[in-house]
Amino acid sequence: MAISPSDTTALIHARGLSKRFANLVAVDAIDFDVDRGEAFGFLGPNGAGKTSTMRMIGCVSTPSSGTLSVLGMNPITDGPRIRARLGVVPQADTLDMELHVDENLFTYARYFDIPRDVARRRAKELLEFVQLNDRAKDEVEPLSGGMKRRLTIARALVNEPDLLLLDEPTTGLDPQARHLVWDRLYRLKQQGVTIVLTSHYMDEAEQLCDRLVVMDKAKIVASGSPRSLIDRYATREVLELRFKIDAAPALDGKLEGIADRVEVLPDRVLLYTQDGDAAAAAVHERGLQPESTLVRRSTLEDVFLRLTGRSLIE
Amino acid sequence: MIGTWRVLEHHLMVYRRTWKGGMFVSFASPILFLAAMGIGLGSLIARGPVRTVGGVSYLAFLAPGLLAATAMQTAFVEETYPIMAKLQWLRTYDGMLATPLTIGNLLGGEIGWLAVRQAITAITFFIVLVIFGTVSSVAAVLMIPVAVLNGLAFGLPIMAFSATQRKDKGFPVIGRFIITPLFLLGGVFFPIQRLPQLAQVIAWLTPLAHSVALARSLAIGGSNGSAAIHLAVPATYVVVGIAAAGITLRRRLVQ
Numbered sequence: 001m002a003i004s005p006s007d008t009t010a011l012i013h014a015r016g017l018s019k020r021f022a023n024l025v026a027v028d029a030i031d032f033d034v035d036r037g038e039a040f041g042f043l044g045p046n047g048a049g050k051t052s053t054m055r056m057i058g059c060v061s062t063p064s065s066g067t068l069s070v071l072g073m074n075p076i077t078d079g080p081r082i083r084a085r086l087g088v089v090p091q092a093d094t095l096d097m098e099l100h101v102d103e104n105l106f107t108y109a110r111y112f113d114i115p116r117d118v119a120r121r122r123a124k125e126l127l128e129f130v131q132l133n134d135r136a137k138d139e140v141e142p143l144s145g146g147m148k149r150r151l152t153i154a155r156a157l158v159n160e161p162d163l164l165l166l167d168e169p170t171t172g173l174d175p176q177a178r179h180l181v182w183d184r185l186y187r188l189k190q191q192g193v194t195i196v197l198t199s200h201y202m203d204e205a206e207q208l209c210d211r212l213v214v215m216d217k218a219k220i221v222a223s224g225s226p227r228s229l230i231d232r233y234a235t236r237e238v239l240e241l242r243f244k245i246d247a248a249p250a251l252d253g254k255l256e257g258i259a260d261r262v263e264v265l266p267d268r269v270l271l272y273t274q275d276g277d278a279a280a281a282a283v284h285e286r287g288l289q290p291e292s293t294l295v296r297r298s299t300l301e302d303v304f305l306r307l308t309g310r311s312l313i314e
Numbered sequence: 315m316i317g318t319w320r321v322l323e324h325h326l327m328v329y330r331r332t333w334k335g336g337m338f339v340s341f342a343s344p345i346l347f348l349a350a351m352g353i354g355l356g357s358l359i360a361r362g363p364v365r366t367v368g369g370v371s372y373l374a375f376l377a378p379g380l381l382a383a384t385a386m387q388t389a390f391v392e393e394t395y396p397i398m399a400k401l402q403w404l405r406t407y408d409g410m411l412a413t414p415l416t417i418g419n420l421l422g423g424e425i426g427w428l429a430v431r432q433a434i435t436a437i438t439f440f441i442v443l444v445i446f447g448t449v450s451s452v453a454a455v456l457m458i459p460v461a462v463l464n465g466l467a468f469g470l471p472i473m474a475f476s477a478t479q480r481k482d483k484g485f486p487v488i489g490r491f492i493i494t495p496l497f498l499l500g501g502v503f504f505p506i507q508r509l510p511q512l513a514q515v516i517a518w519l520t521p522l523a524h525s526v527a528l529a530r531s532l533a534i535g536g537s538n539g540s541a542a543i544h545l546a547v548p549a550t551y552v553v554v555g556i557a558a559a560g561i562t563l564r565r566r567l568v569q
Contacts, residue, residue, distance in 0.1 A: 021569070060411050061569055080317075080414040094409030098328045107324050111413035113316060159413075 011036050011163055011194050012057060016066035019052045026052035028218035029066060034163075039185075039195040041205045041212035043300065045310070048215040050198035051091060054167050057196065058088050071162060084112060087161030091168050093152045095140050101151060102127060102136040105158055112159040119158070126154040130184060146177025153184060164188065166197040170204060182207055202300040214300075216308045226300055233306045234298035235260050237276035241269045241283065241290040251288070258282045263305060272302070317415045321423020324410075326430070340438040344380065348446050351503070352376045368505065370534050377448040378457055378529035379502035381439050385461040386522055388435050389469030390493045392428060394485040397476040407567055417564050424473065425466070425556065432465035433458065449533070457529040464525035467548035470555025477562035501526040521548035 010033040019027040027049040034040045042050040055061035057070055059079035068075055070082050096104050102123050109119035127133045130150035135143065143151065149169065156164060169185065170178040185208055189195055199205050205212050206226045213223040222229055239259065243251070251269065255262050258279050259271035269290075273279040276295030283290065304310075352373035359365065359372045367375040400406040407420055436458045443449050472488065479485075499509060500522040506514055517523040528544035 055569075058412060060408075060567070080416060083412060084414040086412070088412035090405070090408060090412065092405060094405040094412075096324075096328070096406065096409075097404060098331055103327065107327055108409070108413070110320050110323055111317075111410060111415050113320070113414070155409075156412075 009036075010034060011071055012040075012196070013069045014067065017053070017056065017063055017068050018065045019049070019056060019061065020064040025218050027056070030213075030215075030218075030220045032213055032220065032223070034194065034196055036194055037192050038210045039189050039197070039208050041209035042196075042198040042215055043200065043202075043205050043212050043304070044198075044215035045200055049218040050215055051167055053215075054165055054196070054198055058086060058165055059083050084159065085162045087156035087159065087164040089149075089152050089156045089164070089166040089169055091171070093148050095148060095151060095155075097140050099140070100136070101132060101138050101140060101143070104140060104151060105155055108155045109158045114159065122158055126157055129157075129187075130154040131180070144177070146173050146180060149173060149177070149181055150184065153181065157188075161193070163194045163196065166195065168198055168200070170199075170201065178204075202304075205300055212300075214304060214307060216304075221307045222303065229300060229303045230298045232303075234302040235272040236274050236298065237272075238296055238298050238302060239271040239273060239276045239279045239283070240292075240294040240296065241271065241288075242267070242292045243269070243290050254286055254288060255283070258286075261306075270302070270305070272298070315422075317419030318422030318426065321410065321415065321419050322426040322430075325423065325427035329431075337438070340435055341442060344384065344439045344442040347380055348373065348377060348442065348448075351380075352446070352448075368530075368534070369536070373446065374448050374450075374534055375530070376503065377443050377446070378454075378533040379526040381436065381443070381457055381461050382464050382525040382529045383497050383500070383502045383522065384435060384439055385432050385465035385525070386468045386496065387493060388432060389428070389465045389467075389472060390489060392431055393469045393472040394476055394488070395482060397424075397473055398479065398482055398485075401477065401566060402480070407563075411567060417560070417567060420567075421556070421560055421563060424559075425470065428466060428469045428473075429462055432462040432469075435465075436461040451533070451535070454533045456532050460525055460529045460532065463545070463548045463552070464521050467521035467525075467551035467555070470552055470559055472555075474555055474558035474562045477559060477566045496520055496522050519547075521551045524548060 012032070012034040014033070015031050016029045017027060017031070018025070018029050030049075030053065032040075042053060044050055052061065056063050056068060056075065059070070059075040059082050062076060071085055073082050075082055096107065099107060105123035105126060106119050109122060110116075114122070124133070124136075127136050130153060132147060132150060132154070135147065140148065140151070153166075153169070166185070170181050173181065182204070185195060189208070195208070197204075197208065209226060211223070211225050212229075213220045214229070215221065222233065224232065251264070255269070255271065259273040261272040263270040263272070271279050280293050280295060283293070356372035356376070359367065366372075410420060411417070439461070440449070440455070440458055475484070475488070496517075499513065500506070500517055500520060506517050506523055509517060524544040524547045527539055528541060531541070
């Protein structure tokens with residue numbers, strides 16, 4: 001085992017980073033660097049190893065092997081010093097149900113040894129930032145899922161962190177609540193906060209991440225900017241065809257040559273092409289009668305499908 | 315050290331929000347027990363052939379034991395479901411560990427809080443005893459630290475156990491097979507000497523019998539074995555409990 005912080009300017013530097021549990025390899029020798037000021041994403045399905053990686057970065061889980069440095073320090077020996085400069089939004093909210101909204105922020109600030117008057121002022125500012133100032137004196141429990149999530153994000157910002165870790169920040173939220181969270185995260189990014197997030201939502205990663213890695217079965221299978229990944233692993237456009245149930249097997253061969261690549265999913269057929277409308281016309285010319293056709297831009301979902309043969313949300 | 319104080323500060327902040335409900339129970343419970351058992355049953359005993367227990371009225375005999383046993387029950391209540399909630403249901407500890415706080419701070423804060431909680435309960439109980447007129451010596455006030463020690467002696471091993479549990483099914487088992495039998499047979503309601511020999515040996519291996527004996531000798535005088543041993547046994551449970559809780563909490567929270 002060789003775990004030591006190395007000379008690097010990256011905020012997070014990992015080489016051969018692994019996490020093994022008794023009968024499971026959760027993270028298998030991954031390499032990545034996160035630079036100051038960027039928004040970096042771990043994308044992958046449930047069980048890919050995203051949360052295990054985040055827990056190691058957050059210094060609450062010890063790497064089994066490999067090198068990891070966070071903020072230039074060693075997570076094993078400098079845990080409290082590193083955590084003092086991190087903001088962590090865990091997958092499941094860990095709010096204090098017995099305390100009021102503003103007290104949640106106040107007590108959390110105290111864990112960072114922030115003086116009482118500063119803690120009070122910051123609680124007020126952060127509640128304004130996440131648009132919960134009118135709920136400051138309310139109980140936590142009746143808040144909606146999106147509000148609780150925003151409160152958790154506000155709490156993670158109470159120590160003005162250099163690095164914000166978000167584990168699936170919008171899973172389970174309705175579209176409106178998700179966009180509100182994204183908007184706040186985007187503002188933080190503008191302010192220069194370094195953000196590391198995990199997600200299994202393509203649109204989330206595309207909206208927020210400058211750079212990301214795609215994880216599958218404990219390994220990194222691709223990395224780059226969302227655009228470069230799409231350019232590399234997908235075509236410009238995708239034609240989605242839906243046929244009547246059980247019609248797909250009868251298609252055998254009939255779509256040959258229309259697109260660069262054809263992906264047959266249980267519920268639809270995807271044709272990867274530079275020109276979706278032309279492909280749709282070709283499909284009709286061959287006498288095929290899909291129930292619906294949709295031309296769209298390629299997304300990270302298509303990248304993932306290409307890399308693993310599976311869709312992200314299973 | 316600062317971190318430990320921060321965790322305790324959090325407990326006090328939560329308590330400030332919840333104390334009123336608990337305070338009613340803290341007063342009502344001893345009043346009910348002392349009225350029913352001490353005065354009600356006690357009046358029957360006073361009319362019977364024995365008249366007194368250990369040379370005093372049954373109420374005076376019962377009161378110190380009940381004080382110590384209440385600490386045991388408070389420990390059970392505080393260190394089972396609330397610990398499970400902080401570990402698993404609300405994940406309070408995960409939230410704390412995402413800050414500079416350490417497992418040592420969590421444990422230190424919990425110990426501090428349990429001591430405060432026990433002191434509040436014991437003081438409340440003591441006030442009730444004064445009202446019932448069973449306190450006749452200044453030394454009786456020392457029953458409060460004895461009760462706190464007893465509460466820690468039960469609370470810390472129970473906390474260590476709770477940190478190993480994924481479901482709450484084990485808690486009623488502790489209640490039925492340890493807490494309730496000790497409450498009924500551990501020297502609170504009648505002298506341990508009335509028990510069969512084997513049961514006496516078992517009773518003296520628990521913190522409760524020693525705390526009851528010590529509290530009783532402080533309240534009504536008379537020696538009941540060595541005070542040093544009555545302190546040493548609960549203290550041993552405290553030390554072992556802290557060590558065990560340190561291990562089980564770490565195993566549970568840092569993977």
